[in-house]
Amino acid sequence: MSGNEFDIISRYFSTQPVSRHDVDLGIGDDAALITVPENCQLVVTTDTLVAGVHFLAGANPEWVAHKALAANLSDLAAMGAMPAWCSLALTLPDSDEQWVASFCKGFYALAEYFHVQLVGGDTTKGPLSITITMQGYLPSGQALTRSGAKVGDWIYVTGELGDSATGLDFILGQREMSVAGAGEFVHRHYYRQPRVLAGQSLRGIASAALDISDGLVADLPHILSASGVGAVLEADCLPVSDALKALESDPVNAAKIALTSGEEYELCFTVPESHRGAVDTALSHCGTKAVCVGQVRSGKELAINWQGETVDWTLAGWDHFRSNE
Amino acid sequence: MSGNEFDIISRYFSTQPVSRHDVDLGIGDDAALITVPENCQLVVTTDTLVAGVHFLAGANPEWVAHKALAANLSDLAAMGAMPAWCSLALTLPDSDEQWVASFCKGFYALAEYFHVQLVGGDTTKGPLSITITMQGYLPSGQALTRSGAKVGDWIYVTGELGDSATGLDFILGQREMSVAGAGEFVHRHYYRQPRVLAGQSLRGIASAALDISDGLVADLPHILSASGVGAVLEADCLPVSDALKALESDPVNAAKIALTSGEEYELCFTVPESHRGAVDTALSHCGTKAVCVGQVRSGKELAINWQGETVDWTLAGWDHFRSNE
Known part of the structure; x- marks a missing residue:
């Protein structure tokens, strides 16, 4: 010092x-x-x-x-x-x-x-x-970067999404602190566990990766842009906590929160078809769950599906981050 | 980012x-x-x-x-x-x-x-x-640290000391900006040149080193404390710019400024007697001047001499930094 x-x-x-x-x-x-x-x-x-x-x-x-x-x-x-x-x-x-x-x-x-x-x-x-x-x-040479995603790769996220933003809503007074479980959400906002072991175990398996700091719909485009690809997200596949499901009875609302929740510090990564089997094995060793939430496609667009149909949801921050040339 | x-x-x-x-x-x-x-x-x-x-x-x-x-x-x-x-x-x-x-x-x-x-x-x-x-x-193993000074080693500083603090006085309005050369002092305060090449050339020659960020009398004690030694500084040997000499006609005042001037980013280093000859050669290759301003002694004290006599000057920040156990 x-x-x-x-x-x-x-x-x-x-x-x-x-x-x-x-x-x-x-x-x-x-x-x-x-x-x-x-x-x-x-x-x-x-x-x-x-x-x-x-x-x-x-x-x-x-x-x-x-x-x-x-x-x-x-x-x-x-x-x-x-x-x-x-x-x-x-x-x-x-x-x-x-x-x-x-x-x-x-x-x-x-x-x-x-x-x-x-x-x-x-x-x-x-x-x-x-x-x-x-x-x-x-x-040397084994880093997971943002530029390796290929058309056809599957898109995964670790853990659950949405609790960080919900916690922040409570902190900022945008939700009533009297709601059951409010304190737990606040704690989760501050106490996200970084996926250090998961990241290491994905070396040689994932084709691209980043951490979710600005929200999945804001961060995934960084991979798409760096890799020169597009993607589709299946919003109904997004992992959401039981607590958030209890708080938001409408699953569409919960999915929207999961899509935009920042400071989650979960990993979003892409995996070639040939390596899909290795994902579960690798992550089970470090006690981290990951689910497939979409697929890399050609083009530049990030489309969002809900139950198989493309939707045009208004998402906070979405427009700002969409045009990432 | x-x-x-x-x-x-x-x-x-x-x-x-x-x-x-x-x-x-x-x-x-x-x-x-x-x-x-x-x-x-x-x-x-x-x-x-x-x-x-x-x-x-x-x-x-x-x-x-x-x-x-x-x-x-x-x-x-x-x-x-x-x-x-x-x-x-x-x-x-x-x-x-x-x-x-x-x-x-x-x-x-x-x-x-x-x-x-x-x-x-x-x-x-x-x-x-x-x-x-x-x-x-x-x-590996060639770093100049603070802990290698030995009793008898000579203490050197690069460049000239005092202009940074003087520039700051002008910036803060503690000196009149109408004084000739004021702008030059201000520029020198911001534009100190870090002694990167000098530092590298002192590897294998200096026994300890640090950069002067809080003032020589505040920083030298870090070497003394880390090395378990004391020292004497010959204040009349401190290198002072011609501009500062012109501004402060009393050499005692100029020396006091040189002793306490912070953010100088000059190096202070100690050299064993056996390596003294190598200092000038090493530094001349990178165009940096250094002068001997004192010697490492036993004990814990940092004494200051003026023309061979120990003085008890009141120096800004001095008391605060003196007791570095």
């Missing part, structure tokens, strides 16, 4: 639970020194969370930390990478030790789970925001 | 002048893919600049970009590393294309000079701030 940090806060980050053998020099010098495993590519991603934009300033710091770290882990998961090291740039309006202690609790719980070591960062005074840069690695 | 970016802004970052052979996949996927050179350690550093704290919100974006990137380059320089890749997290209050264009001009000019490729980042809406995480590499 360098300059401008608050001494008290820095102490929280100079001792930490994760200590990796490949970190030759961690926090405390001008930079960290790392030995990247041989025959591997380095994988790097960055995400920023700003108070008032990505979380409420009054949100539980432990949950905010989880969300911030999960966003980065999810990006590495989508590449099929093994997460390993991260830097944390934390900007705080004041030196609130209690806030930092709670933040660290959430941060280190998830970092420890995935054996990610904090190797550096910068603590500055200013409007509350969190930027994490995470590095991982994978065997 | 993922989620929440402004489309117009992202375009500025998706095309860039630097294209490295070791970047296998740059901006545009969930993460970047990099092949780190063989037998090298990865070196990682992060710095955040917040508007109103590290620069004025109305400052020339081109200069702000230079300063932000220079801070990271300087950290890598202090390790003796070769800078190579970086991520940029840019938080902007609104989508101000002109600001971004100017920022990019400064950013890419310096990135191109040091052949650093932007491989990812995140553009978000919020209070203006910039976080850069930079990666570089160096031959």
Whole structure:
């Protein structure tokens, strides 16, 4: 860490639970020194969370930390990478030790789970925001990118979609917190589990992959555009939680939420017909479910079907993301 | 880049002048893919600049970009590393294309000079701030760390000290802008040149090193603490620019400014007696001057001499940084 940090806060980050053998020099010098495993590519991603934009300033710091770290882990998961090291740039309006202690609790719980070591960062005074840069690695040439989808490949998503956006609705007061299960949705919004093991197990199986951060209908077009293909989504096949089904009795509404729900940190990936059998085997080893929700087609369009018929649903954000040339 | 970016802004970052052979996949996927050179350690550093704290919100974006990137380059320089890749997290209050264009001009000019490729980042809406995480590499085991200083080693600094703080005084209105040369000091505050080549050339010569970001009397103690030693600084030996000498006719005042001036991004390093001859040769190859300003001693104290006599000067920030146990 360098300059401008608050001494008290820095102490929280100079001792930490994760200590990796490949970190030759961690926090405390001008930079960290790392030995990247041989025959591997380095994988790097960055995400920023700003108070008032990505979380409420009054949100539980432990949950905010989880969300911030999960966003980065999810990006590495989508590449099929093994997460390993991260830097944390934390900007705080004041030196609130209690806030930092709670933040660290959430941060280190998830970092420890995935054996990610904090190797550096910068603590500055200013409007509350969190930027994490995470590095991982994978065997050279085995990354899951966005550009490998081919016409005829099947489209899968892991887990269930829709709970994150529903949780956000509760957080923002757009749904009544008195509804049964509201607290659970809020927790799910912050506590998505990044699909790190699933991503790694899909190396050599998936032809393309990404994580769902802006919503399936917003993110899938990134694969289509990078691969030069179109697709059809079978909206009635989208995996939706029992809780969301109970909340939204109209399955069309639930499907619309599932299509647009952002910050899900589930993986969306494409699989050639010849590898379909391998998907279930690979994912069962890491306890992740994935379901087929569509197919890659020629052209550029992303069509949405409901019970076999193409529909023209109005979806939040849809128009904005549709024209991804 | 993922989620929440402004489309117009992202375009500025998706095309860039630097294209490295070791970047296998740059901006545009969930993460970047990099092949780190063989037998090298990865070196990682992060710095955040917040508007109103590290620069004025109305400052020339081109200069702000230079300063932000220079801070990271300087950290890598202090390790003796070769800078190579970086991520940029840019938080902007609104989508101000002109600001971004100017920022990019400064950013890419310096990135191109040091052949650093932007491989990812995140553009978000919020209070203006910039976080850069930079990666570089160096031959394994050859890093310049803070912990290698030994009693008897000589203490050097590169370049000249004091102009950065003086420039900041002008920026903050603490000095009259009507003074001759004021604009030049302001420019020097933003346009410090990180000592990248000097750092690399000191591998195998310096026993410890860091870059001066908080002021020499604030930063040198980091070396002393990490190495378990004390030191004496000969304040009358500190390199001061002719411009500062002209501005501050009292050499004691100029020396005090040189001791405390932060964001200089000059290197402070220690050299064993046996390697002193190698310093000039190594640095002359990269056009950098360095002067001996003191010596490492036993104990924990940092003493300051003026013309051979120990002095007890009151220095801004001094007390705060002195007790670095």
